[in-house]
Amino acid sequence: MLMAFTLHKGLLEPVAINAAEDLIADILWVDLINPTEEEREWVRIAYQQELPSIDDLYEIEATSRFYENDDGLHISSYFLNYADQSSTNLSAAFVFNGDRLFTLREEELAAFRLFRLRARKGLVNISSPKSILIGLFETKVENLADMIERIAADLEVTGSQVLGNAETDDMESLLTDIAQQEDIIGKVRISMVDLQRMLYLLLRSGMLNAELSERLRDIIRDSESLIAHTSFLFDKIKFLLDTTLGFINANQNKIIKIFSVASVVFLPPTMIASIYGMNFKFMPELDWQAGYPFAIGLMALSAVAPYFYFKRRNWL
Incomplete structure (x- = not known):
């Protein structure tokens, strides 16, 4: 033009x-x-x-x-x-x-x-x-x-x-x-x-x-x-x-922290479940009538205790 x-x-x-x-x-x-x-x-x-x-x-x-x-x-x-x-x-x-x-x-x-x-x-x-x-x-x-x-x-x-x-x-x-x-x-x-x-x-x-x-x-x-x-x-x-x-x-670190805490919280119950999942012939709890609820309670306690500990230290 x-x-x-x-x-x-x-x-x-x-x-x-x-x-x-x-x-x-x-x-x-x-x-x-x-x-x-x-x-x-x-x-x-x-x-x-x-x-x-x-x-x-x-x-x-x-x-x-x-x-x-x-x-x-x-x-x-x-x-x-x-x-x-x-x-x-x-x-x-x-x-x-x-x-x-x-x-x-x-x-x-x-x-x-x-x-x-x-x-x-x-x-x-x-x-x-x-x-x-x-x-x-x-x-x-x-x-x-x-x-x-x-x-x-x-x-x-x-x-x-x-x-x-x-x-x-x-x-x-x-x-x-x-x-x-x-x-x-x-x-x-x-x-x-x-x-x-x-x-x-x-x-x-x-x-x-x-x-x-x-x-x-x-x-x-x-x-x-x-x-x-x-x-x-x-x-x-x-x-x-x-x-x-x-x-x-910071937001990504919060997400990673949640996964890290979750892995720590569930680590003890996983260990307990692994122990009682072993196929050894002589395990004292096998013949114990309260063995199953005892194992379940121990796993719950091992998961709750770290959670409250982290909470008290303001890590959550």
Whole structure:
């Protein structure tokens, strides 16, 4: 899909694109989502612009995620898509060539969708393609901050459940919840660290004016505070994970203790039964009229005595 926008009185206005001829000179932002080869060809014809492939967006080397060549300045940054406890970091490419911004990604992202909505309503300050880039990064930080707040709230609920269900069998499901929350906050941190690296490189490039540079510094400060908050959440997740595993081990130890006590309690009666089950010819109790009830009573006494002894020592 290919979308294009012009700037009119500070508002983004979409332009319908059905052929290369529709990509006019006034367009300042060309936004491509998993473009077809035909749409790529339109961009080549209209602007002589080569775009990176989708696979190129996921190169992890710093020199592959921020570089400049004959096709302009190339920036790649991770954007987190989050929905229903599942999350994926998708890489988006930004290409500056002249006075035009090209963006490319494999699927729609919440930050882009929200930014377009705000820009069309005049809720963001847009004056150039570079301001669009800064606005997208600002929206990205807002989305990540919202995700962190949501995860923090989920962890509060999980923490209450962990501490309130220490004696129940729900710990395994809580362990799954904690693992999912750790996975999400890890992806948030990856996205935030990647953004911070791109922002520092962009700031040092000297391509921004004073106003945009100051907005960029604000984003950097926000990202630093959010990264610090993710560290706190990681510590909390580790605490909840250790606590949950501790409760699981404690509950398992209780079960093992019950079996251990049961084996000790029934060991003496088993020994007595084994003795009187021997097939020796001369056993005094064989001819004794009270021998059977005596053996039964002895087995019962040998089972009850250890139980009360363990109870008195608080081992049960």
